Amino acid sequence: MYRIQIKDMDFEQIARSGQCFRMKVREEDNRVWTIAAAGEYVEAVKEEDCFLFSCGEKEFEETWAGYFDVQTDYGCYKRGVDSEDSYLREAMEWGWGVRILHQDLWEMLVTFLISQNNNITRITGSVKELCKQLGDKRKGTGLTMSSDGSWEETERSYDAFPKPESISSAGLKGLSGLGLGYRDKYILSIAKTCGGSEGEQWLLDLKEADYKSAHTMLMEQYGIGRKVADCVCLFGLHHVGAFPVDTHVRQILEVHYPKGFPLERYQGYAGILQQYMFYYKINQISRNKLRGT
């Protein structure tokens, strides 16, 4: 186990911000967050003023510190926002613990192909089922509270995200029943692109490319348009200047930024601000419930 203090971070908010679909609370104990990413698995709980992870310090530093973007000070971004911009201010206040995760590129390609013209509930279900059907079964370590009230490490099994080759060999037939709908052919196509040594090289090239070239490379792929390409850039390549415009963000822009979002002002990190606004928007319903309206 490993304890660490991380500012500006909240699991609930990150999990509900629509950037990852494999982070959820344990059914048996809703204090425990389960996180599966890039073939690894970890569980974590929030304590007084820090977080407790089920892994050791070494694994945390090698895998999860990067994943949760802990080295980045989000306070800087928040302070840089226009004090006159009340919408963005409110959004950041509401989603104070939102961060942009460093997620696996291949997983983001598949996940955001699934996300198109789709809703979060169904995306989550499809990703879960995809891993269950085609991913490796693995053993990981989780957290369980013992009778004396202290946390202890316990073994868990989980489904890893399937490799490109697993999806390719499954074919359209193997992808049916996952609730993918017409997106199945896009998933199969990207699996073929990413599979083998040639596919690995393509992924490496993508990682080395700058935002603009990466976006172009992504747009060339079957089923990937402007929005999905931007999501992959932001969540899979950590080009935080990428600013995905979906139906929600478009509505936000129409209502709150009729003259356009000030991208020039926030050049290089507008994607982070987009995430606060997106989170604020999609959780509007639960926010209204809290207010009693």
Add this chain to the structure above:
DNA sequence: CTACAGGCTGGTG
């Protein structure tokens, strides 16, 4: 029942 999901493709004007 209809409308709509963190859109994209392919065809048309």
Add this chain to the structure above:
DNA sequence: CACCAGCCTGTA
């Protein structure tokens, strides 16, 4: 170029 019908299907 701009425009847009059609697409799978679960959920509100």
